[in-house]
Amino acid sequence: MPPTTPYLAVDLERMQVNIARVADAASARGLALRPHAKTHKTIEIGRMQVAAGAHGLTVATIGEAEVFAAAGLDDLCIAYPLWIDPPRAARLSALAARGAAISIGVDSVAAVERVARAGLAGRIAVRVEVDAGHHRSGCAPTEAGAVAAAAVQAGIEVEGVFAFPGHAYAPGARAEAARQEAEALTVAVHSMRAAGATPLVVSGGSTPSFAAALEIDSPVTELRPGVTVFGDAQQWELGAMDAAEIALTAHATVVSHAGGRLVLDAGSKVLGPDRAPWATGHGRLLDHPDARIVQLSEHHAVAELGEGDALPPLGATVRLVPNHVCMAVNLVDELHVFDRAGDVEPSATWRVAARGRNS
Amino acid sequence: MPPTTPYLAVDLERMQVNIARVADAASARGLALRPHAKTHKTIEIGRMQVAAGAHGLTVATIGEAEVFAAAGLDDLCIAYPLWIDPPRAARLSALAARGAAISIGVDSVAAVERVARAGLAGRIAVRVEVDAGHHRSGCAPTEAGAVAAAAVQAGIEVEGVFAFPGHAYAPGARAEAARQEAEALTVAVHSMRAAGATPLVVSGGSTPSFAAALEIDSPVTELRPGVTVFGDAQQWELGAMDAAEIALTAHATVVSHAGGRLVLDAGSKVLGPDRAPWATGHGRLLDHPDARIVQLSEHHAVAELGEGDALPPLGATVRLVPNHVCMAVNLVDELHVFDRAGDVEPSATWRVAARGRNS
Structure with a gap:
């Protein structure tokens, strides 16, 4: 699993x-x-x-x-x-x-x-x-x-x-x-x-x-x-890194289609709430480059897709790209390591050993 | 200590x-x-x-x-x-x-x-x-x-x-x-x-x-x-709570006066990076109501004080009010409990037992 x-x-x-x-x-x-x-x-x-x-x-x-x-x-x-x-x-x-x-x-x-x-x-x-x-x-x-x-x-x-x-x-x-x-x-x-x-x-x-x-x-x-x-949505949007270089994503479940939009169970407590004034959203979807997270709260991300892009179904897993990856990593105890994109099972779990070491 | x-x-x-x-x-x-x-x-x-x-x-x-x-x-x-x-x-x-x-x-x-x-x-x-x-x-x-x-x-x-x-x-x-x-x-x-x-x-x-x-x-x-x-800077600015009701602050040290401003060792990894479009800054100083955190990175808060308000000296401890307290609490393992404002020693340390429990 x-x-x-x-x-x-x-x-x-x-x-x-x-x-x-x-x-x-x-x-x-x-x-x-x-x-x-x-x-x-x-x-x-x-x-x-x-x-x-x-x-x-x-x-x-x-x-x-x-x-x-x-x-x-x-x-x-x-x-x-x-x-x-x-x-x-x-x-x-x-x-x-x-x-x-x-x-x-x-x-x-x-x-x-x-x-x-x-x-x-x-x-x-x-x-x-x-x-x-x-x-x-x-x-x-x-x-x-x-x-x-x-x-x-x-x-x-x-x-x-x-x-x-x-x-x-x-x-x-x-x-x-x-x-x-x-x-x-x-x-x-x-x-x-x-x-x-x-x-x-x-x-x-x-x-x-x-x-x-x-x-x-x-x-x-x-x-x-x-x-x-790792890369992140900020580097992607600044042109410093490509989408193809992004090596860390938040996997989230589609929990609702309220309002005809995508409501996902990854909020600011796993993505981080960073949003630079020039950012196009609160984060992006790796497999839907035209989509944007348009609303972010602690446990909800609401995303709008590009024109003609079909809403992933309820229960589907999507890959979100945090705006600022340093904040996302500092919010979790573990990183789940997948040998390559598309793998369903992680091959390892790494501890974020210095998480929260602010002083 | x-x-x-x-x-x-x-x-x-x-x-x-x-x-x-x-x-x-x-x-x-x-x-x-x-x-x-x-x-x-x-x-x-x-x-x-x-x-x-x-x-x-x-x-x-x-x-x-x-x-x-x-x-x-x-x-x-x-x-x-x-x-x-x-x-x-x-x-x-x-x-x-x-x-x-x-x-x-x-x-x-x-x-x-x-x-x-x-x-x-x-x-x-x-x-x-x-x-x-x-x-x-x-x-x-x-x-x-x-x-x-x-x-x-x-x-x-x-x-x-x-x-x-x-x-x-x-x-x-x-x-x-x-x-x-x-x-x-x-x-x-x-x-x-x-x-x-x-x-x-x-x-x-x-x-x-x-x-x-x-x-x-x-x-x-x-x-x-x-x-x-707890209250936070958002509630203070919305008028939902008074400064006198704020019960959680981040204690930070003045590490630099670079540029004639206050540089503090509390950044977005302890305050949280939340900043609503209507917020007046990245957070506030409880004892300097006219001050604002004008720049925030992971381990630095840069604050500007109100007119005539003297810069606290290098090494001084100041009390910062996070914009969104839920994010700040979720970034730490422990809360230090002071029986009343002005106490130097905490009377207890409480574990943030559900920190990071995103799923």
């Missing part, structure tokens, strides 16, 4: 192709790859990424780092400007003590001082986060030198510099975001060198900007895409 | 006031109360609601029903148009066999036939779901009789009829949605009586329409509000 809907299904064959494609593309340009594991939070997938050539993994939280390190995936960048307090310092020290190579983000001199005061110099490294136009965290590229110098002064290893071009998540913005990222990192590298802290790693990349980042003149030495492993 | 941010904190005193207020309001009108437990998914809170007078709980899935029934909270309405297959039938039968009183939603004759064919007649009851203007699931009110008659014919107990006026989730729409709900349920009751199936329970209600539903002439005998237990 297949699992009871709704559940998340991984198309193993497609996912392996995605992993290899990204690894090969980075390697062909001589770039290191450090995929962001917040997308999948799954040990089995992290191992496949490293086996395919990733130099390590990126994570967002200490909790994610603990889960992956415990499984031996212990070359980890926590790409986040952590504010260090004694409990966080103790957890990072424990990771270092068991041999994990950990770097964390810093975007201010004050944050560097917290790392130093907590006694983490010599145990973990830092990467300076700079803002490349997304305007979230990250110091101005011209300030990277001052932040790095504070770390050097405190005896903290400065491993590198990183940016996240999240403003690539908009129609037509991918190439320009990659260009701005390259420019910001160039300025940051100059600033750091002038301050006596040469970054070994210059890290960038998001899934939408990944292809463009490979093509342009840039100081980048490492890329950190996350969503490339 | 308080927990490491980000975490969800319950203000116990406020929550108890909320539970009592809603129970008393329903009781004063002679209405039964069956709070929707999908909001909290927590045994301890379900018990408090029943102790305060709730006649049972509403849930959205069989999985939620299993969790609450196992804790002895076994008078349950699954307010969802389940499509019954053999595994679902076996689980419902098992619940009935251990003495749970279970009703499920049906919105078509075909769905009733599935219940009958699965051998569930005499084990569970059904409630006919009608559409009161939200246009999600639910048959037309005039069709309720045909659906109920099919159940009677098959020997299935028809416990009642229900609607969910989800279109109350819009500015200025609360009273009109309650009025439409009353009208739809009136039509449905007539349709069912004409078909020989008198509904004992006529159930309605959402949090935004709750107050209005108490005031109007209506056939409603039972209400099913969910969010009233």
Whole structure:
């Protein structure tokens, strides 16, 4: 029997192709790859990424780092400007003590001082986060030198510099975001060198900007895409990935034809409620490219099909593509793995081991 | 030590006031109360609601029903148009066999036939779901009789009829949605009586329409509000609840002042990414009513404060109000309970026992 809907299904064959494609593309340009594991939070997938050539993994939280390190995936960048307090310092020290190579983000001199005061110099490294136009965290590229110098002064290893071009998540913005990222990192590298802290790693990349980042003149030495492993409706709509590359879907049952529409038992508690202003719906149907989820609540998705597309019958199973796959994965305890599309029985069940590890 | 941010904190005193207020309001009108437990998914809170007078709980899935029934909270309405297959039938039968009183939603004759064919007649009851203007699931009110008659014919107990006026989730729409709900349920009751199936329970209600539903002439005998237990930024902005009633917040640390704004370590993976078109932001700050979360990613919330409101310092803890509390609760394994606002140490930790029970 297949699992009871709704559940998340991984198309193993497609996912392996995605992993290899990204690894090969980075390697062909001589770039290191450090995929962001917040997308999948799954040990089995992290191992496949490293086996395919990733130099390590990126994570967002200490909790994610603990889960992956415990499984031996212990070359980890926590790409986040952590504010260090004694409990966080103790957890990072424990990771270092068991041999994990950990770097964390810093975007201010004050944050560097917290790392130093907590006694983490010599145990973990830092990467300076700079803002490349997304305007979230990250110091101005011209300030990277001052932040790095504070770390050097405190005896903290400065491993590198990183940016996240999240403003690539908009129609037509991918190439320009990659260009701005390259420019910001160039300025940051100059600033750091002038301050006596040469970054070994210059890290960038998001899934939408990944292809463009490979093509342009840039100081980048490492890329950190996350969503490339699965794809989702956002990448499909941005043109960053094709429908044929989507390797994770939510399998849902048609429970009602109320109002002549398709009512499905997968809601925002399995798909995630993300909807960017430019998204064409709350998610899509992999086998009905003209369909859109037009209404989404916690346990219902209401879909409208394209003209002439017949409503799947009551009780049928359909494959939904979440808008943002990272949110969907974080809502479930397990991923059901199908060796290839069309298989009825999963061949394996993987635990989403780092689900909910927000701190 | 308080927990490491980000975490969800319950203000116990406020929550108890909320539970009592809603129970008393329903009781004063002679209405039964069956709070929707999908909001909290927590045994301890379900018990408090029943102790305060709730006649049972509403849930959205069989999985939620299993969790609450196992804790002895076994008078349950699954307010969802389940499509019954053999595994679902076996689980419902098992619940009935251990003495749970279970009703499920049906919105078509075909769905009733599935219940009958699965051998569930005499084990569970059904409630006919009608559409009161939200246009999600639910048959037309005039069709309720045909659906109920099919159940009677098959020997299935028809416990009642229900609607969910989800279109109350819009500015200025609360009273009109309650009025439409009353009208739809009136039509449905007539349709069912004409078909020989008198509904004992006529159930309605959402949090935004709750107050209005108490005031109007209506056939409603039972209400099913969910969010009233905690409140959230949506209810605050709709005017359905006050800031002073909000009993659940996400505690977050200020990790950066990048761009002169507040960058906090609570992102969409703890707040939930819900943002209705009419919401003024991605969430709010309980102690800074003029502030808005203007940018939200998985682990960052960027907030802008009101004019003249000083930025809390780096490392400070602030209290965030999620837009939609049901999504936030479903993202965490535990709720940290503070006896009253201002307490630094939680007095208890409650497990979100039905988290992720989507099927």
